[in-house]
Amino acid sequence: MSMFNYYMLTACTLLCLLIFYVQRECWFFIWKLRGWRGIMEQPILWLLLFINLEPNNVMLAVKRCRKYFKSPVAVIVGTRILLYIDDPDTMEAVLTAPECLNKTFLQNGFFANKGLLHAKDEEWKIRRKQLNPTFSHKILLSFFNTFDAVGQEMQLQLSEMLLQAKAHKISFEALEDLISRAVLEVSCLTTMDTATHFTRSDTKGITKAYRTLMEISALRTIKPWLQIDNIFRWLNEEIYKKCKRCNKLVEKFVIDMVQRKLDEWYAKTQMSNRETKINIVKELKNSNNIAGINNPDGNNSNDVTDALVGGMNYSIPLVNVDSEHKRIFIYQLFHLAEMGELTLEEIVNETQSMVMVSFETVSTSIMNVLLCLAINREYQNELRNEIRQVLSNVSTQEPQHQHQQRTKHISPADNDNADDFHLPLVMENLQQMPYLDMIINESLRLLTTVPMNIRNVSKDIQLHIAQGKKQQRIPDIDKLHDSQNVIKNKRIVWIPKNTLIAMDTFSMQRDQSIWGPYAEKFYPKHFSKEYQECHARHTFAFIPFSKGLRTCIGSRYSIYVLKIFLIKLISRFDFDTSTCLENLEFVEGISLKLRQSKNIEFHICPYTQQK
Numbered sequence: 120m121s122m123f124n125y126y127m128l129t130a131c132t133l134l135c136l137l138i139f140y141v142q143r144e145c146w147f148f149i150w151k152l153r154g155w156r157g158i159m160e161q162p163i164l165w166l167l168l169f170i171n172l173e174p175n176n177v178m179l180a181v182k183r184c185r186k187y188f189k190s191p192v193a194v195i196v197g198t199r200i201l202l203y204i205d206d207p208d209t210m211e212a213v214l215t216a217p218e219c220l221n222k223t224f225l226q227n228g229f230f231a232n233k234g235l236l237h238a239k240d241e242e243w244k245i246r247r248k249q250l251n252p253t254f255s256h257k258i259l260l261s262f263f264n265t266f267d268a269v270g271q272e273m274q275l276q277l278s279e280m281l282l283q284a285k286a287h288k289i290s291f292e293a294l295e296d297l298i299s300r301a302v303l304e305v306s307c308l309t310t311m312d313t314a315t316h317f318t319r320s321d322t323k324g325i326t327k328a329y330r331t332l333m334e335i336s337a338l339r340t341i342k343p344w345l346q347i348d349n350i351f352r353w354l355n356e357e358i359y360k361k362c363k364r365c366n367k368l369v370e371k372f373v374i375d376m377v378q379r380k381l382d383e384w385y386a387k388t389q390m391s392n393r394e395t396k397i398n399i400v401k402e403l404k405n406s407n408n409i410a411g412i413n414n415p416d417g418n419n420s421n422d423v424t425d426a427l428v429g430g431m432n433y434s435i436p437l438v439n440v441d442s443e444h445k446r447i448f449i450y451q452l453f454h455l456a457e458m459g460e461l462t463l464e465e466i467v468n469e470t471q472s473m474v475m476v477s478f479e480t481v482s483t484s485i486m487n488v489l490l491c492l493a494i495n496r497e498y499q500n501e502l503r504n505e506i507r508q509v510l511s512n513v514s515t516q517e518p519q520h521q522h523q524q525r526t527k528h529i530s531p532a533d534n535d536n537a538d539d540f541h542l543p544l545v546m547e548n549l550q551q552m553p554y555l556d557m558i559i560n561e562s563l564r565l566l567t568t569v570p571m572n573i574r575n576v577s578k579d580i581q582l583h584i585a586q587g588k589k590q591q592r593i594p595d596i597d598k599l600h601d602s603q604n605v606i607k608n609k610r611i612v613w614i615p616k617n618t619l620i621a622m623d624t625f626s627m628q629r630d631q632s633i634w635g636p637y638a639e640k641f642y643p644k645h646f647s648k649e650y651q652e653c654h655a656r657h658t659f660a661f662i663p664f665s666k667g668l669r670t671c672i673g674s675r676y677s678i679y680v681l682k683i684f685l686i687k688l689i690s691r692f693d694f695d696t697s698t699c700l701e702n703l704e705f706v707e708g709i710s711l712k713l714r715q716s717k718n719i720e721f722h723i724c725p726y727t728q729q730k
């Protein structure tokens with residue numbers, strides 16, 4: 120062996136030893152989790168990852184590897200472990216562990232990454248406590264009229280779209296656009312107390328900008344190197360510029376809303392609390408990075424200041440901040456700022472994050488329900504019957520004078536059953552629609568809006584991890600004691616700090632061992648009382664809003680919007696499509712998107728009872 124070869128061999132051996140030393144905790148974890156078998160599996164996993172790594176999506180690649188390996192799959196990536204889980208037992212262990220609260224560096228790719236959604240450790244705990252009251256039951260009930268009114272407008276807009284559509288055909292994207300605008304309008308009204316009338320029109324393209332930013336956020340999450348501005352610009356200048364444009368637009372939009380609300384707030388509190396007012400204004404003007412909302416340019420100040428000084432022309436409803444119970448999100452933020460618990464920069468960041476997260480997830484969920492119903496018309500008809508039944512009961516119980524007052528503006532030509540459709544919905548109506556609950560749940564199960572959750576382990580911990588064979592579906596409530604076997608399958612495993620845990624909710628909610636033979640079908644009975652009594656399920660088997668410590672703050676809010684919007688749409692229109700469930704392919708981003716959405720068309724007809 121020549122000297123050169125000898126040196127090379129020594130250098131390679133030393134390098135391998137060094138890598139092994141740096142990765143020692145990871146190897147120890149793999150060995151603890153799966154024994155020698157796990158260690159032997161690593162090179163095969165790397166190879167499979169390499170083969171499946173298109174388009175550079177590590178998560179998707181790990182998911183594909185899962186086909187060949189037993190759950191949970193753990194793979195060493197650099198100096199960290201990526202643990203992929205898709206069973207309810209381990210999900211429960213992770214989601215209830217205080218050490219697994221934080222998001223990972225991957226989620227920094229999110230464009231509005233400075234709010235509750237991304238807060239860490241103690242900061243998250245404080246912020247969550249501060250914001251919980253803004254989603255209380257009382258507050259949500261006070262939003263009902265808003266949900267109803269915007270739902271009504273959306274119904275009207277869809278009727279108008281149909282008048283112009285050829286053969287009642289509306290593309291998936293056009294319907295998605297209408298629904299997104301309506302949901303964004305609701306979101307601005309309820310979180311910001313600001314009217315935008317987006318359901319009618321969105322001339323500035325705010326909704327589109329948000330949707331584009333979500334797509335780019337997904338890209339930057341699965342390709343984290345795009346989070347470095349220069350690399351992003353270098354690799355894809357076109358998308359980079361688009362991202363910059365959209366960022367400016369939504370930044371200006373949010374700051375403008377905050378500014379207006381702030382002005383109103385000052386006007387209201389001027390006499391009583393002048394000192395606080397001056398502090399907030401000073402902070403607003405002094406802040407150079409008020410909207411640290413991931414401007415890819417890294418240069419935030421000019422546009423932001425312009426927006427603060429200039430401002431767009433949105434009509435703003437009268438503020439009612441007097442009511443003790445009315446802790447609308449933006450007023451709660453101002454209230455916290457007054458108490459010195461929040462800076463103005465934090466207000467803007469929280470607002471941006473909340474507006475964005477509330478609108479994107481809800482509109483995606485509504486589209487998914489509509490698609491499921493259009494594909495499965497029999498369930499759609501059953502739902503429509505339930506809705507009409509409840510609404511007609513309400514209309515017959517309504518006093519005559521109220522009825523006349525309410526329907527005096529409705530043209531008789533508008534619809535055969537116009538009266539029913541214009542009834543403002545109340546909580547009791549929603550409680551009388553169990554089938555609607557089943558439809559929404561089944562759709563959230565099958566087309567999981569947020570398909571994957573990733574968490575970072577902030578401290579070494581011990582977790583109960585389900586191993587090997589997955590939990591068997593328990594066929595009968597009487598055999599619940601069988602669940603003891605499940606516990607035997609769990610093992611306490613020590614997980615090192617900085618492990619990334621990918622929780623695949625999408626796959627878990629379609630798992631046959633949990634959901635039975637119709638796991639991959641749209642089968643609303645999964646959520647009927649009788650079915651659930653006979654087929655007990657793990658409490659973490661269905662978690663569309665996540666669960667445990669960091670569950671979605673807007674889950675009840677979303678359910679109300681979903682229900683009211685669906686009532687408005689299904690009672691009035693009949694949805695059909697030629698697409699079938701088996702043909703749908705999904706793009707896993709932050710929220711679930713369909714690969715072929717451009718090719719999907721809805722055939723929508725105004726519903727008449729004779730049908």
Ligand code: HEM
Pocket residue numbers: 235236237247473476477478480481484568569572573663664665669670671672673674676677
């Ligand atoms: C159908 C609609 C929705 C779905 C499926 C959904 C789903 C989720 C999920 C899965 C999480 C957990 C994310 C994680 O742990 O990484 C989450 C968190 C969150 N969601 Fe939602 N969400 C929806 C609607 C909303 C709405 C309407 C709002 C606000 C009005 C909202 C605000 C939030 C916030 C602020 C968090 C972070 C909570 C925290 O970290 O404490 N979501 N959501």
